[in-house]
Amino acid sequence: MLENLKIIDISDSVISFNFSRIIDININANIHQIENFVSESKVAGLISHYPTYNSLIINYDFQKTSRKKLIDDIKKIIIDIDFVVDNEENLLEIPVSYGGTDGPDLHNISKILKLREDEIIEIHSGTKYHVFMIGFSPGFPYLGGLDERLECPRLPTPRITIPAGSVGIADKQTGIYPLESPGGWRIIGRTSLKLVDLKKKNFSLIKPGMKIKFKPL
Amino acid sequence: MKAFRVANSPLYASVQDEGRFGHERFGVSNSGAGDIFSYKIGNLILNNDLNAPCIELIGGNLELEALSDICISITGGDLGPKIDGLPVKMWHTIFMRPFELLTFEVPANGFRSYVCVQGGVKTNYIMGSYSTHSKSGIGGKTLNNNEEIFVNKTDLKSINKKAINFPVLPSSEPATINVTKGPEYDLFDDKNIDLFFNSNFNVTNRMDRIGVVLEGPSISTIDGSHDIISDGTTKGVVQVPTDGNLYVLMNDCQTIGGYPRICSISSADFSTFSQLKPSSIVKFNLVSIKESQDRLKKQFNHFLNNNILDYSSESVLNLSFGDRQFNLIVQPSGDKFEVVIDGKPVKLEF
Numbered sequence: 001m002l003e004n005l006k007i008i009d010i011s012d013s014v015i016s017f018n019f020s021r022i023i024d025i026n027i028n029a030n031i032h033q034i035e036n037f038v039s040e041s042k043v044a045g046l047i048s049h050y051p052t053y054n055s056l057i058i059n060y061d062f063q064k065t066s067r068k069k070l071i072d073d074i075k076k077i078i079i080d081i082d083f084v085v086d087n088e089e090n091l092l093e094i095p096v097s098y099g100g101t102d103g104p105d106l107h108n109i110s111k112i113l114k115l116r117e118d119e120i121i122e123i124h125s126g127t128k129y130h131v132f133m134i135g136f137s138p139g140f141p142y143l144g145g146l147d148e149r150l151e152c153p154r155l156p157t158p159r160i161t162i163p164a165g166s167v168g169i170a171d172k173q174t175g176i177y178p179l180e181s182p183g184g185w186r187i188i189g190r191t192s193l194k195l196v197d198l199k200k201k202n203f204s205l206i207k208p209g210m211k212i213k214f215k216p217l
Numbered sequence: 218m219k220a221f222r223v224a225n226s227p228l229y230a231s232v233q234d235e236g237r238f239g240h241e242r243f244g245v246s247n248s249g250a251g252d253i254f255s256y257k258i259g260n261l262i263l264n265n266d267l268n269a270p271c272i273e274l275i276g277g278n279l280e281l282e283a284l285s286d287i288c289i290s291i292t293g294g295d296l297g298p299k300i301d302g303l304p305v306k307m308w309h310t311i312f313m314r315p316f317e318l319l320t321f322e323v324p325a326n327g328f329r330s331y332v333c334v335q336g337g338v339k340t341n342y343i344m345g346s347y348s349t350h351s352k353s354g355i356g357g358k359t360l361n362n363n364e365e366i367f368v369n370k371t372d373l374k375s376i377n378k379k380a381i382n383f384p385v386l387p388s389s390e391p392a393t394i395n396v397t398k399g400p401e402y403d404l405f406d407d408k409n410i411d412l413f414f415n416s417n418f419n420v421t422n423r424m425d426r427i428g429v430v431l432e433g434p435s436i437s438t439i440d441g442s443h444d445i446i447s448d449g450t451t452k453g454v455v456q457v458p459t460d461g462n463l464y465v466l467m468n469d470c471q472t473i474g475g476y477p478r479i480c481s482i483s484s485a486d487f488s489t490f491s492q493l494k495p496s497s498i499v500k501f502n503l504v505s506i507k508e509s510q511d512r513l514k515k516q517f518n519h520f521l522n523n524n525i526l527d528y529s530s531e532s533v534l535n536l537s538f539g540d541r542q543f544n545l546i547v548q549p550s551g552d553k554f555e556v557v558i559d560g561k562p563v564k565l566e567f
Contacts, residue, residue, distance in 0.1 A: 008400045010449055011482075021446075048241050048242075052448045055448055135472045137353060203240070203245075203344065
């Protein structure tokens with residue numbers, strides 16, 4: 001991984017350790033492994049860290065470490081890692097009620113994509129998705145692996161409120177709204193699984209690097 | 218202990234502390250006080266924990282009725298604070314009696330005021346912080362009409378400190394804000410970079426705790442594309458969306474964004490930036506990462522060395538007798554002292 005590493009300063013206290021110019025599941029999975037090692041090491045001056053598609057973002061306290069020392073510390077961690085191919089222990093199955101009032105857009109997607117509703121459900125729930133990262137809003141997973149046949153544009157006008165647990169499709173992506181929020185994705189179903197719990201320390205059930213499968217109810 | 222009742226519907230006031238760190242991997246950004254220096258000085262004046270939660274008021278229009286004997290400080294932008302109609306001094310310890318009304322009107326200088334209370338505001342502690350995340354409602358509290366604000370009970374200490382040096386508010390127009398290069402700096406050609414650093418930008422009223430939109434000459438990337446593979450963002454990042462305006466991310470911003478990041482505001486200048494009100498003019502100046510970090514270290518040392526506080530040589534009291542309100546100041550006069558009531562010196566005989 002080190003041979004492709006680029007150090008990019010986002011601000012005077014945040015660095016992006018970037019590993020690729022393209023989105024790649026294997027590189028992203030390696031970034032999650034690096035992040036695990038970083039979180040277990042005691043890196044001086046480290047405030048927080050999180051993965052994106054291609055980078056590990058590090059927020060550091062430059063009064064407790066120097067930029068150079070921080071970069072060296074992280075590089076040392078990366079050198080020692082034996083990257084392993086993803087195992088499937090981290091698979092989360094999410095029960096989804098597709099269509100009807102839970103998935104108000106299933107019907108119009110069916111028309112746009114010229115697929116029957118049950119075909120859409122079969123394709124959407126037949127894929128294993130990779131959680132690249134969580135962001136945009138608290139607990140919102142960026143999932144990779146949507147079948148090309150299900151790619152479809154966003155709603156022309158975003159909805160003011162989308163209920164928590166809604167499963168949507170937009171362009172090449174699929175995702176779940178963990179909290180009630182506005183949004184322009186087409187909603188095909190809804191899960192009753194509580195994805196975020198503010199009272200818990202690890203407040204999001206979905207974690208970066210996990211695999212997700214949707215199970216039709 | 219009850220400290221205040223919110224007596225109107227404020228524009229936007231919320232509870233904030235230093236911020237929430239370590240939960241970005243779940244999409245939870247840092248939140249926290251925008252003008253971190255003024256906030257910390259407010260706590261310093263009261264002998265509070267430096268990270269004690271406070272009320273951050275954006276843009277004025279707040280009425281707080283005291284419900285107990287409390288000791289507070291007001292720092293940051295001058296939003297015209299008054300107690301029972303009489304102006305009160307900012308950057309000072311202020312004692313309030315039950316049923317006194319603290320009011321803020323419109324911004325005179327600056328845009329965010331910090332009301333710190335001795336003992337610290339008591340609210341929802343979530344994921345290591347009392348800060349309110351405005352978008353999701355995680356933690357803290359947004360102030361609404363008729364709600365009560367609680368503080369940790371404390372024995373009011375008779376302290377009389379004031380801040381003497383607070384280099385936070387912009388001293389002139391345009392405000393010059395130092396920035397470091399952002400990850401997509403090179404997506405802009407020399408002409409656009411020149412425009413960025415040699416133009417004045419206007420702070421618009423499209424602002425909240427997530428971001429501030431600046432208008433000026435339209436800035437564009439070399440190939441006209443303003444989409445990047447979504448990557449990390451943090452407060453102070455200056456994004457350039459397709460409309461060519463600048464979108465400066467504030468404390469409650471998203472952790473991941475897809476617009477080019479041209480620059481990022483220096484940590485040492487973020488407090489000043491957060492105090493700019495709509496229609497303020499701002500200019501950017503490029504510094505290196507090292508210069509940017511050194512400037513904050515210098516500010517911080519100044520802070521730690523306590524060159525910031527002094528014991529006030531005067532006392533201000535707001536008194537009432539029947540329906541009448543008095544503002545009483547005791548101030549030094551040579552080796553004696555004099556008493557001033559509502560601006561008029563009073564002759565004292567012992």
